[in-house]
Amino acid sequence: MPGAVWRLGLPWPRKEASLRHDGRAPDALRPLRIIPDFTDNPLGSVLCEMGRTKVLCTVCHENSVPRFLQGTGQGWVTAEYSLLPGSTDTRSQREAARGKQSGRTLEIQRLIGRSLRAVVDQKALGDRTLWVDCDVLQADGGTRTASITGAWVALAIAIERLQLKQNALVDSVGAISVGVVAGDLLLDLDYREDARADVDMNVVMTGQGNFVEVQGTAEQGTYDRDQLIALTDCAASGIAEITRLQQKAVGEARRT
Amino acid sequence: MPGAVWRLGLPWPRKEASLRHDGRAPDALRPLRIIPDFTDNPLGSVLCEMGRTKVLCTVCHENSVPRFLQGTGQGWVTAEYSLLPGSTDTRSQREAARGKQSGRTLEIQRLIGRSLRAVVDQKALGDRTLWVDCDVLQADGGTRTASITGAWVALAIAIERLQLKQNALVDSVGAISVGVVAGDLLLDLDYREDARADVDMNVVMTGQGNFVEVQGTAEQGTYDRDQLIALTDCAASGIAEITRLQQKAVGEARRT
Amino acid sequence: MPGAVWRLGLPWPRKEASLRHDGRAPDALRPLRIIPDFTDNPLGSVLCEMGRTKVLCTVCHENSVPRFLQGTGQGWVTAEYSLLPGSTDTRSQREAARGKQSGRTLEIQRLIGRSLRAVVDQKALGDRTLWVDCDVLQADGGTRTASITGAWVALAIAIERLQLKQNALVDSVGAISVGVVAGDLLLDLDYREDARADVDMNVVMTGQGNFVEVQGTAEQGTYDRDQLIALTDCAASGIAEITRLQQKAVGEARRT
Amino acid sequence: MPGAVWRLGLPWPRKEASLRHDGRAPDALRPLRIIPDFTDNPLGSVLCEMGRTKVLCTVCHENSVPRFLQGTGQGWVTAEYSLLPGSTDTRSQREAARGKQSGRTLEIQRLIGRSLRAVVDQKALGDRTLWVDCDVLQADGGTRTASITGAWVALAIAIERLQLKQNALVDSVGAISVGVVAGDLLLDLDYREDARADVDMNVVMTGQGNFVEVQGTAEQGTYDRDQLIALTDCAASGIAEITRLQQKAVGEARRT
C-alpha cells in the first residue's frame, strides 16, 4: 500500500503541515495538462504543462541505429534536453553558443533516455532510432519529471504511428519530484520550493507502480530510512495520478 | 508607389501566374498570428506563427553591457536563434550537442540583431543589454523573417515594461521573404516553395517603409535589375501588412 | 536497525543465494584498503583500493572561491573524476584528447562533489576552494563509490593540515553500490556483476548512518518497494563497515 | 543601362559630392591588380589587390565529393576565408587558436562559395571538389568582394588546367561594395569609409551583368527604393570594369 507509512502519522512528516504558498496540500500535484500534437513535423509531439512548467516533447525517427547496436536487430531510444534561454527566471546562457552542454543537462537527458528505455521492447523496434527531444519553454521546477511524463506520451503516440508488427511499449512511465522543505514532505515542488528544499528526490515509476529510478539528494543535511520510505510512497501516489492523465492523452491523440 | 513595376505587367513576372499549392495568390502572405505573453518569465514573449512556421521570441534584460560599450552610456540589443531539433521535417541535429552553432544559425542571428538595432535608440536604453532569443518550434520556411517580425513585438513589449525615461524604440521593423519559383514571383515562401526557388530574397523594412536589409541570393541562375525591383516592391507591400499586425499585437499586450 | 528487513527472510531476497564468482557472501564487501599519503604534492592524498578497483584521490587547495561565492565568506569543495585510459578492460578514449568530458564523467564528479559538501561546513573553510581529484588507476566496478570513500579520507587529512580555527568537517561520508543480479541482492558489485545487474544502486551515507544520496536505476526491468528497502538496508550495513576503515585511515595519516 | 538612375541627377545622390580622402571620384574603383600564379602548389592561385587590400586566393582539388553529392555525378565548389592575424590595423585574434571561426567569417565564406557555384556547371566537374581558400594578407575594406573577384580568376585557371571534357565555367563572377557615407553614394569603400558608412552593400554579379547576390545593410539608419536602385546601378558599372580585368588576368595565366 503505497503512501501508508507516511499517512499513518509517524512522527515525521509533521502532522499539521501548513498549506503551500500556492494553496496546495502537501501531497497535491500541480495542474497537469498534456496537449498532444502541439507541432506537426515530428512523429509524436506533446506540450506537457505541470503548473507553470512547460516542456515541448517531440519524437522523431530514423531508420538506423547507433554503431553499438548494428547487426543486433535491436532499436534505440535516446533523449536530449534543453532549457530555452528565455525559459528561466533569469536568462540561461544558450548551450550551443557556449559550445557545450552542462553537466546538469547531460545528467537529465541520460535520465530521460534510461527511463523511456525501461518500458520499451527494443527488439520490437527493429533497426530504428527514436530521438526524443525535451525542450523547456518555461521552467518553474520539475522540468526533468515533466519531460519524462510528456516524453512518454509523445513516444506512445509515435510508436502507434509506426504500426509495428509487435507492440514495442511494455508499460507507461511517469515521474515526479518530492522533497523536504522546512520539515514538511512536499509533492511536486515548484521552483520556489525547490530552491529551499533540504532533500530533493526525483522518482520515476512505471504504470504498474514499480520503480525505474530513484534519485534522492541531500545537499543540505541528510535524510533517514523513514524519510526515504515516506518520500517514495508519496511520489508513488502522485505518479498513479499522472499515469491516468498520460493514458487519457494517448487516447485523445488516437481519436484525432 | 511600391509594387508598381511589378503590377504594371512588364514581361516579367508572368501575368497569369498559377495559384500556389496552398491556394494563395502570388503576392499573398500566409496567415500571420502573433500571440503576446506566450510565456511569463521573460520581460517580453511572443509566439509568432506565419502559416505553419512557429517561432517563440523572448526578450530578457541584464543590467550590464558588453565590454566594447562599457563607459559609453549606450545599451545593447543582441539576438540568438535556433531550430529546435524536432522543428524540421527531418530532425535537425542539436547544436549544443554538436558543440557549435552552424554558419546558417550565426548568419541568421546576426541578421536579427542588426535588424532590431536599426530601430532602437541605444542611448535611451542606458547600461542595459536586451537578449532576444528566437527559438523555432516548427519550421516551414521563412523562419528568419518570422523571427524578426515576432522579435520586434516582444522587444516593443519589453521596452514598454522597462518604463525608460526616453523612448528607446524609433520605429517598427518587420521582414518577409520573396522569391522566384518556376518563373513566378512569390511572396512569403513556405518550405516547399523555398526548396524549388531560383532566387530567394529576404527583405527587412521599417514601419515607415524603408529598407534595413536586403539579401537576395541566386544559387541557381541569376536575376536582373527589373526582377530586383519587382522583388523588393512585392516585399514592401507584404511588410506594410505585417506592420499593421505587429502594431495590433503590441496594443493587445498593453491592454493585458 | 539497518539491514533488518533484508535479514528477516522476507520472500525477497532469495534465502539461499549462491556464493558469488569470487567466493564472497551476497552482503560482503571486497577487501578495502585505504593508503594515505600515496603522493606528496597535494594537501591530502589517498590511494583507495576496493578489490581490484584503485582510485587515486587528491585534495589541493586554492586561496580563492568561485564567483558565485565571492564576498559570502564561504568556501567551496568541488570534485573532478576521470578514468585513466589504461584503467579499463578495453582502453577508454582519453577525454582530454576527445575535447570533452562524457556525460557519465560529469554525472559522477557532480555526485562526488555533492556528497563531500554534505559533510563540510563551508563557512568554516573561509575563502578557500578545495579541489578533489579522483583518478581511477584501475577499474573493476564501483569506481564512483570508491572515489567518494577515498576522497573523504583525503579531504579529512587535508582539512586537518589546514589547521582552521573552526572544525570544517561535520561528519564522514562513504559510499557503496548494491544491486540485483539474477534475482540475488548483492553488495559492492564488481564489473562482472555490474554488467549483468537488473538493478544498480549507489548509496552515499554519513558516518551517523543517514542518507546523503540514493541513486537506484533499473535499465532492465524495475524494482518494487520491498526491494528498495532491502537494497538501501544492505548498503547501510556495508557503509557502516566502510566508515570504520575510513576513520582508521585518518588516524594513521595523523600519526605520520 | 546600368547606372542610369544614379547619373540622371535625381535629388539623391548629391550632385556635387566632394572628392574622397584618397582623391577618387565617388564612382571610381581603387586600383585593381590580379597577379596569377602567385604560388605554385595549388591548381590555381591569384593574389588579388584592391587598393591596399590584398587577398591570396588558391584553388585545390580533391577527387571526391561531400556525402550529400555522392552518387549524383555532380562536383562541388566550396570556399573558406580568413583574415591573417597581422592583416588588420589592430591584430585580429587567430581563429584556429580561439578554436572557432567567427560568425563574420562563416558568413563571408558561405557568400564566396554561393557566388562561385552560381557560375559553375557542377555536372561538368564530375566527382571532384574544388576547395577555394581566400586568405587576407592585408585588409583595408572590401575583403569579401576582393575575395570573390580573385577567387573567380583562380577558379578559372584551375578549371582550365583540369582539362575537363565539358566546359564547367558558365560565366564570370565579380563583386564590389557600394555604400552611403555622409550622404554620398560611394563605390568600392576602403576601411576608413566603411567605418563611417550608413548603408553598406555588397553586390555580386556575373560577367553578363546579372545579380547573383545583393546584400545591403543599414545598421545606422535606413535606405529607400531610389537609393537601392542607385546603389545597385553604381555597383553594376564597377563590376563591368572588374570583369574586364578578370578576363585579362585569365588570359595572362594562359600564356605562361
Add this chain to the structure above:
Amino acid sequence: MPGAVWRLGLPWPRKEASLRHDGRAPDALRPLRIIPDFTDNPLGSVLCEMGRTKVLCTVCHENSVPRFLQGTGQGWVTAEYSLLPGSTDTRSQREAARGKQSGRTLEIQRLIGRSLRAVVDQKALGDRTLWVDCDVLQADGGTRTASITGAWVALAIAIERLQLKQNALVDSVGAISVGVVAGDLLLDLDYREDARADVDMNVVMTGQGNFVEVQGTAEQGTYDRDQLIALTDCAASGIAEITRLQQKAVGEARRT
C-alpha cells in the same frame, strides 16, 4: 667513450661543481625504480619512479590501425601523456575539463611516440595499434624522460605477451634530462633545478648508445659547441645506466 670530453677537465663544466641540494653528484641519476605490472587490465603496465617523479605507463592494444596505414600491413605505436591535476606542486587544471590538451602535452606525447617507434619494427606488429598512456601521478621534473623510460618497459612486456611470430622490438630506448644550472652541468634535473636551469636538454637514446632525439633549449642565454657535446655525453652515460635497469625490469616481469 661517452662522457669523455666532459670528464677531461675542459674549462667547462667547472671542475669543482658543488654537491646538489639533494646531495647527488652532478652526474648522478636519482634513484630509478621500475615496478612492472602495477595494474592488471592493460597488456603491459609499469610504474616508473625517478626520484619523486612517478609515472604510470600502460600499453593497450587494438586490432586495427589508423587510416593512413590501412592496407600496408604495418602496425602503429602511439602515445598519450597527461599530468594528473594533483600531481604538481600547485594543482594543474584538468585538460579534459578545459576541453583541450596544452601545447606542452601534445609536444611531449609526440616525443614519446616517436621515441618508441624508433625501436619498433612496425611490419612485425601487423594490423595492430599499441596505445601507450603515460599518466604522471607525481611530478618532480623529468616527467617526459621518465615516461619514455617506463613506457619502453611496458611496451616490451606487452609485445612479449602478444607472442608475435617475428620480434617487433629492435632495441631498447631510454631518456634523461641534462642541463646547465648556475654554471654547472647536471644530470637528471629535479623540478627545483629545472626551474633555475639556463639550458635544458632532453636526450633519448637506444640501448646501443645511439641518439633517437636530442632537444636542447636555452630560453635564458645560449650554449656553445663544447657545452652541446658535454651535455650529450653526460646524458649518454646516464642512459647507459637506465638501460641496465630497464632490462632488469623486463626480466622480472618475464618471471612472474
Add this chain to the structure above:
Amino acid sequence: MPGAVWRLGLPWPRKEASLRHDGRAPDALRPLRIIPDFTDNPLGSVLCEMGRTKVLCTVCHENSVPRFLQGTGQGWVTAEYSLLPGSTDTRSQREAARGKQSGRTLEIQRLIGRSLRAVVDQKALGDRTLWVDCDVLQADGGTRTASITGAWVALAIAIERLQLKQNALVDSVGAISVGVVAGDLLLDLDYREDARADVDMNVVMTGQGNFVEVQGTAEQGTYDRDQLIALTDCAASGIAEITRLQQKAVGEARRT
C-alpha cells in the same frame, strides 16, 4: 671553426656526396630572400623566401602583458604559426575550421616564441606584448626555420619603430634544418629531401654563433655522436650566412 669536423673527411659524411636533385652542394643553402615591409598594417612585416618556401612574418604590438607578467615590468614576445590551406602540395585542412591547432602547429609556434625570446631583453620592452605571426604562403620544407629567420627580421624592424629608451634586442637569431638523406649530410632540406630523411635536425643559433635550440630527431634509425657534431657544425655554417642576410634586410628597412 664551425663545420670543421665534417669537412675533415671523417668516415662520415661520405666524401663524395652526389649533387642534390636541385643541383645544390650538400652544404649549400637555397636562395634566401627577405622582403621587408611586405604589408603595411603591422609594426614589422617581412616576406621570407627560402627557395620555394614563403612565409609572411608580421609583428603587432599591444600595450599589455599576459597575466603571469602583470606587475613585473617585463614585456612578452609570443608567436603563432599556420600553414595556409593552399600552401602545401595537397591541401591542408584549415585549423580554424577543424576547431583546433594540431600538435605540430603548437610545437612549432612554441619553438618560434622561445627562439625569439632568447635574444630579447624583456625588461627593456616594458608593459608590451609583441605578437609574432608566421603564416606560410607556400611550403617546401623548412617552414619552421624560415619562420624564425624571417620573424627575427620583422621583430628587429618592429622594435626599432617602438623607439624604446633601452635596446631590447640583445642579438640576432636564425635557424636552419640539416639532415641525413640516403647517407649524405645535407643542409637546408626541401620537402622532397625531408620526406626521405633518416635524421632531421632543426638548429637555432644567435648571430654570435651560440645555440638557442637543437632538435634532432631520428624517426627512422638513429644517429651517433660524430653525426650529431657534424650536423650541428654544418648548421652553424649555414646560419652564419643567414645572419648576414638578416642584417642586410634590417638595414634596408631602416633606409625606407
